[in-house]
Amino acid sequence: MSSYSKKRGLPPGSLVFTGTKKTSEISIEEIEYNQTNYSRKEIKNIKNINYSAGSDNIYWININGLHETNIIESIGNIFSINALTLEDILNLQQRPKTEIFGDYIYITLKMLTYNGDSIDNEQISIVLGKNYVITFQEKPGDIFDPLRLRIQSQSGKIRSSGSDYLAYALIDIVVDNYFVLLEKLNSEIEVFEENLIYSFEKETLTQIYRLKRENLVMRNSIWPVRELISQLERSESDLLNDRIQIYFRDLYDHTIQVIDTAEVSREILSGLIDLYLSGISNKTNEVMKVLTIISTIFIPLTFIVGLYGMNFKFMPELSWKWGYIAVWAIMLLITFFMIIYIKRKKWL
Amino acid sequence: MSSYSKKRGLPPGSLVFTGTKKTSEISIEEIEYNQTNYSRKEIKNIKNINYSAGSDNIYWININGLHETNIIESIGNIFSINALTLEDILNLQQRPKTEIFGDYIYITLKMLTYNGDSIDNEQISIVLGKNYVITFQEKPGDIFDPLRLRIQSQSGKIRSSGSDYLAYALIDIVVDNYFVLLEKLNSEIEVFEENLIYSFEKETLTQIYRLKRENLVMRNSIWPVRELISQLERSESDLLNDRIQIYFRDLYDHTIQVIDTAEVSREILSGLIDLYLSGISNKTNEVMKVLTIISTIFIPLTFIVGLYGMNFKFMPELSWKWGYIAVWAIMLLITFFMIIYIKRKKWL
Amino acid sequence: MSSYSKKRGLPPGSLVFTGTKKTSEISIEEIEYNQTNYSRKEIKNIKNINYSAGSDNIYWININGLHETNIIESIGNIFSINALTLEDILNLQQRPKTEIFGDYIYITLKMLTYNGDSIDNEQISIVLGKNYVITFQEKPGDIFDPLRLRIQSQSGKIRSSGSDYLAYALIDIVVDNYFVLLEKLNSEIEVFEENLIYSFEKETLTQIYRLKRENLVMRNSIWPVRELISQLERSESDLLNDRIQIYFRDLYDHTIQVIDTAEVSREILSGLIDLYLSGISNKTNEVMKVLTIISTIFIPLTFIVGLYGMNFKFMPELSWKWGYIAVWAIMLLITFFMIIYIKRKKWL
Amino acid sequence: MSSYSKKRGLPPGSLVFTGTKKTSEISIEEIEYNQTNYSRKEIKNIKNINYSAGSDNIYWININGLHETNIIESIGNIFSINALTLEDILNLQQRPKTEIFGDYIYITLKMLTYNGDSIDNEQISIVLGKNYVITFQEKPGDIFDPLRLRIQSQSGKIRSSGSDYLAYALIDIVVDNYFVLLEKLNSEIEVFEENLIYSFEKETLTQIYRLKRENLVMRNSIWPVRELISQLERSESDLLNDRIQIYFRDLYDHTIQVIDTAEVSREILSGLIDLYLSGISNKTNEVMKVLTIISTIFIPLTFIVGLYGMNFKFMPELSWKWGYIAVWAIMLLITFFMIIYIKRKKWL
Amino acid sequence: MSSYSKKRGLPPGSLVFTGTKKTSEISIEEIEYNQTNYSRKEIKNIKNINYSAGSDNIYWININGLHETNIIESIGNIFSINALTLEDILNLQQRPKTEIFGDYIYITLKMLTYNGDSIDNEQISIVLGKNYVITFQEKPGDIFDPLRLRIQSQSGKIRSSGSDYLAYALIDIVVDNYFVLLEKLNSEIEVFEENLIYSFEKETLTQIYRLKRENLVMRNSIWPVRELISQLERSESDLLNDRIQIYFRDLYDHTIQVIDTAEVSREILSGLIDLYLSGISNKTNEVMKVLTIISTIFIPLTFIVGLYGMNFKFMPELSWKWGYIAVWAIMLLITFFMIIYIKRKKWL
DSSP: OGGGGGTTOTTTTEEEEEEEOOOOOOEEEEEOOOOSOOEEEEEEGGGGGGOOOOOEEEEOOOOOOOOHHHHHHHHHHHHHHOOHHHHHOEEEOOOOOEEEOOSSSEEEEEEEEEEESEEEEEEEEEEEESSSEEEEEEOOOOTTTTHHHHHHOTTTTGSSSOOHHHHHHHHHHHHHHHHHHHHHHHHHHHHHHHHHHHOHHHHHHHHHHHHHHHHHHHHHHHHHHHHHHHHHOOOOTTSHHHHGGHHHHHHHHHHHHHHHHHHHHHHHHHHHHHHHHHHHHHHHHHHHHHHHHHHHHHHHHHHHHHHTTOOOOOOHHHHHHTTHHHHHHHHHHHHHHHHHHHHHHHHH | OOOOOGTTTTTTTOOOSSSOOOOOOEEEEEEEOSSSSSEEEEESSSGGGGOOOOOEEEEEEEEEEEOOOHHHHHHHHTTTTOOOHHHHOOOTTOOOOEEEOOSSEEEEEEEEESSSSSSEEEEEEEESSSSEEEEEEOOOOOOTTHHHOOOOOOOTTTTTTTHHHHHHHHHHHHHHHHHHHHHHHHHHHHHHHHHHHHHOOOHHHHHHHHHHHHHHHHHHHHHHHHHHHHHHHHHOOOSSSSGGHHHHHHHHHHHHHHHHHHHHHHHHHHHHHHHHHHHHHHHHHHHHHHHHHHHHHHHHHHHHHHTTOOOOSOHHHHTTTTHHHHHHHHHHHHHHHHHHHHHHTTTO | OOOOOGTTTTTTOOOOEEEEOOOSSSSSEEEEEOOOOOOOOEESSSSGOOOOTTOOOOEEEEEEOOOOHHHHHHHHHTTTHHHHHHHHOOOOOSSSEEEOOSEEEEEEEEEEEEEEEEEEEEEEEEESSSSSEEEEEEESSSSHHHHHHHTEEEEETTSSSSEEEEHHHHHHHHHHHHHHHHHHHHHHHHHHHHHHHHHHHHHHHHHHHHHHHHHHHHHHHHHHHHHHHHHHHHOOOSSSSHHHHHHHHHHHHHHHHHHHHHHHHHHHHHHHHHHHHHHHHHHHHHHHHHHHHHHHHHHHHHHHHHHHHOOOOOOHHHOTTTTTHHHHHHHHHHHHHHHHHHHHHTTO | OOOGGTTTOTOOOOOOOSOOOOOOOEEEEEOOOOOOOOOEEEESGGGOOOTTOOOOSSSEEEEEEEOOOHOOOOOOOOTEEEOHHHHHHHHHHHSSSEEEOEEEEEEEEEEEEOOOSEEEEEEEEEEEEESSEEEESSSOOOTTHHHHHHHTOOOOTTTTOOOHHHHHHHHHHHHHHHHHHHHHHHHHHHHHHHHHHHOOOOHHHHHHHHHHHHHHHHHHHHHHHHHHHHHHHHHOTTTTTTHHHHHHHHHHHHHHHHHHHHHHHHHHHHHHHHHHHHHHHHHHHHHHHHHHHHHHHHHHHHHHHHTTOOOOOOOOHHHHHHHHHHHHHHHHHHHHHHHHHHHTTTTT | OOOOOTTTOOTTTTOOOOSOOOSSOEEEEEEEEOSOEEEEEEEGGGGGGOOOOTTTEEEEEEEEEOOOHHHHHHHHHHHHHHHHHHHHHHHOOSSEEEEESEEEEEEEEEEEEESSEEEEEEEEEEEESSSSSEESSSSSSSSHHHHHHHHHHHHHTTTOOHHHHHHHHHHHHHHHHHHHHHHHHHHHHHHHHHHHHHHHOOOHHHHHHHHHHHHHHHHHHHHHHHHHHHHHHHHHOOOOOOHHHHHHHHHHHHHHHHHHHHHHHHHHHHHHHHHHHHHHHHHHHHHHHHHHHHHHHHHHHHHHHHHHOOOOOHHHHHHOTTHHHHHHHHHHHHHHHHHHHHHHHHHH
């Protein structure tokens, strides 16, 4: 969320990269396939992209790294992508959305990854054309590797389907990934739940709060995906084959399921906060009780022994033979009644 | 919610069981009936299913256990069920939903059972065809026994109705079961309510929290059922007889009632948490008051007796004849005023 | 909410009474009237109901007590009421709703009565036919007495109107009754509001909680009534005269008003809980302050007097002539500064 | 909210005044005007109302006081107002609403006035006919004085417009008045905000609570006005000139603005409550810290001086030459370390 | 929000400035441009505006300062702006909205600026006509400078587009500015988050509260903008070119994104409040524990030493040889067990 300010006052369509560079070099990968053939190559120079608009092959161009706006612009020229779309690709403060144009569909969503102790929020842009799909990522990643393998090994229907199926498969992987993350979050929550019953540590709330924040980030990334997929499902664009609708519908169900799970996590987390807070109150109450018990018993006794520590000349009790014993008796009596009182109050 | 990760990156339609095995062996039961005849048998080998698509009999195939994907696949072949549907049957992270296809309707919902100290969440899938109903459960259970009895004993309209009525009766039992569980939950809540007024124990909140969580799980399983039934009611599928609509409408009303009850429980539970928290505060307040009363009275007195315990050579009071009596008088006076002060503050 | 379990697994349309018997004997009352004539009688035997479907008279049959299912069944036969409707009449876990059939309209709502210390929730079912209205209550009550009087004394338009007007008048009384209950609840709340400012008692929250629960029960009974009346208003059933719509619209406005009032009560109650909780905190704070003031002043003084109570041989101060006076001076000084400190902290 | 019970069981259209008499005498005022003429008179006897249905003049009849139902009934007869409407005028528990009849429009809303320390909630009813407007108020007030002046002084378009414009102007004044009240409420809130930072007094919360309640009353009176005006705007009644729509639309925007402001106040108030509660916690925490500091330092010291106050015969330290000095040294050391400990804990 | 009262009772269309004068002098600036020419001048006298309705040039009139109603009225006359619109321009309590008239579109929104320690809320009104745009600001500002530069330097499409594009560009700058403000708010929040974990200061909550309030103000200014832009997007006014729709759609997406971000901030802030409150509780708990530990150990010891400070004649222990040693032994024993007890309770 660092630098939207860079864009302030610029005309729409200005290409400005609003993120922080996550990879030093931009890498481009081209996969070309049809039912029978398959090739894959690293592109060093933009001009080496051998895309042909008329071909029956499917082209998948994957770009890792967005900080060189001129490369993005060149890609835009090759596939005739609108300047406003290119601007959206570069603006990492995008909300997940889809925009359906005449000759391509623009889809942007957030890929969430767990980097040890917090959730990383990477923007993925997908441009789906008649016979190509272009994906823009902020940095190289292995999330799409199973798909690459499925293409290469001809598993499933991917080699025999069009570019729309490829786009679907990409979104499907991103959504599946939300599930995996939520599972991780939920198992962390379960650990907290069990611990909360036995011990309260100071850092616990900070960590629940961190989980809550991560949950918030996730919900925020996932909610708009629902509408996005629903739009794709209901769209009548020529770019989307009729047979693809059933897949988008399935994906839509998955997204709802992800959202449900995230909402449940949220409720559980806020329940945990209540539990934690009441745990502190309980502990304070317990500490107070100990203090009060000790004080209630010993403060009166201390007064009594102080009383007979006075140095008055005329204190008849002091010279009584049974005086000392009597004081002990009185003190034991007081202690006895105090303990009964405390028992009655159920402090012990 | 353990293992969605198993499915990540696989093509849609891949059959993967995402749950934990709940029963060691898969058991299959086939009930075949019409208005006059009735037969029931255990199936050991899938090939023994003697289903005939053209028959006027109704077939109810009940499968307990989902961990052997090849059995599920065989069933899928016999009744020509779509691969995506089979995938959904095996994926236990399904949200309750219905999908209406040309020649069958797929319905999935959650069966909730109370296993001693928590709620068990089992996924039930129902496939409703022209003259058959297939039910998939994770483990054997007796929840459908009353229905088996009704079929066998020809009670009600079940023997004279079609497969749609059988499917309705199955969903009806699952929904009725929600009621039973909510009643159990509510009676537990009532016990808590009464106890909270008399005593606060440390574990109480943990248990309220557990009830809250169970309520959350239930609401989450029940909410989508509403929409599911509404879809069935409004559906124009040939598989659903016109006369069945009135039953689905009745079921819809029941579901709303279940949801209402669950929402009321939720509000009561969150009220109980408030009550509990304020109970702790009250107790701390009371403990504090006792400590303060004891301290307020005895600390000044202890000071006074300490005063006359000093060993100064020149302390005229010490040799006064009435010194000791005077100190007692002063102390009683202080005590008296302190008690008045405390009474005024309404601490006693 | 006791016993839904009784119904589990039974076929739909099974007549099972799910409540607890509230009256030992079932009593049936029949009122027959038209513009000129009026008769009223107690029915001992179901067969004595002299209803004639073709008559121009209006019949109002009122049944008190639902625990004898065969009586309900007989009534159902006489007026040809659907088995599912009869089941709904006997099932006391019904949500308020209306169902419009060809020759009758079924309406069920909750009658709330205040029985000394809690709200009683009785289910009323109304079956409205061409020339009859049947009402089912759990136990005899006097809530409809004003209506009986209006019929008998020909006040208002009731004698010159049809059965739909009678049904409207019945619902109207039930809704008016909600108002009366809310007024009672609100006046209880006002008493609490005034008290909360002056004194906090331990039971207060339990009682606020009770009010909150009652409010919850009421809202739950009233909310669905809104939709119910709206359905009646918009219905195009032949059983509802066109001129009745204006009355239902008026009733609808009343219901909204009841709901509004109940929602306001709810917000006030949750405000009261906040007020109460902060009251406890305030009191604890005040108690703490007294303890701290006493301790802050006397603990250092007690230390000083203890100091000169030591029995060291070589303590020069003890033999100083002004030693004792000096100690007093020091103690007064300390007290003085402590009081200034406390005043600054605004604890006094 | 006192006495809805008065109406229970009465037939609809029964004229019952449900409020408390706010003015001893009913006063009636008639203003008659057209583009050129203007007259105003007090009406003592209902019969003196010289309204003519066919006249081109505009009549504004203002009635202050509603407790004499026969006067209201007479007015009803003169202007042929429906009995149900008259009942609504007299029933002060009305929710703001509008009802559009063939020859008049009934509008009722709440006029809020601030009477020193709480908000007064007066019901205003407006009946708009072809050439007349009747306003019913519970007691005389000066809120409409500016409008009287505008009519008399021919300012604005009022003299050249119809009765609909007059009705609009009346509602406009009521809505404007909400703004004024909200401003007063908001300035009170601002005072609290500033004070909360510097000092916490016991009454503060009671007062925030009062503000919250007032805000609640206001929101409840204002919310339904939105719908009311929207209905008037969209209405196709002949009584409303086409040119009036733009004014109602403007009024609608104002109402939304009022609602927005009231909602913002609500959020600020609930924020203030949080602030206040945390303020108490903070103060308790501070008080506790002082107590703990004093105790932590002096309790161990008091133990030490007590130790050497013991009267054992064989206590070698007592006769050491440097014993007394050594004890002082030890006590200073303890004090020193305690202060360091306390500083580390950041309690000072 | 000071002075809506000024307007109470005035006829609609009365021009009253409801704000506080923010600039001493009203300054007016006129920019006239077409694809080839560009001129800019300061207007001292309203008559110097050389606007020609038939010209193909675009005129942008920017007025800073609204407190001289006659100047606003003259502008209104020149561009034939409706009196109600002029009233809205002067009324600073406007909610962001748009009104589409035949020959102009009126748009009003809030410009938020951060003036050191709080958010300033300035109302901007935009009147968009066929070949002109008039902007009304409360005081001069530099927010539109980048746009002035773009016009002057012919960057982007602004010089070749119509007045609708100019209006779009103005709104775009205001919306972009929301982003910048939210970023500032979010970075302030992040600072708090980090600090909260390490230290709690008294002012923290006051500041979180201030952030919350600012967030509230922002959300309130931004929410209605969404609808406003949506109306412009869907509008079929001739004043809006078809090609402009894509820009408004883009702007709409941005606004949703701004709203999302603001809502996330809101949730984070309320999480922070929880965190802060629990932090105080934790600290109180910790302070209490120290007090209790000290008291638990030393109060019994002090009692014992007090015991042997008594002056009874017959206290055999006092003359025992090992008495003093024995007391020490007992005290060490007590201390030892107390420490074990405290360790068990996990207070240390």
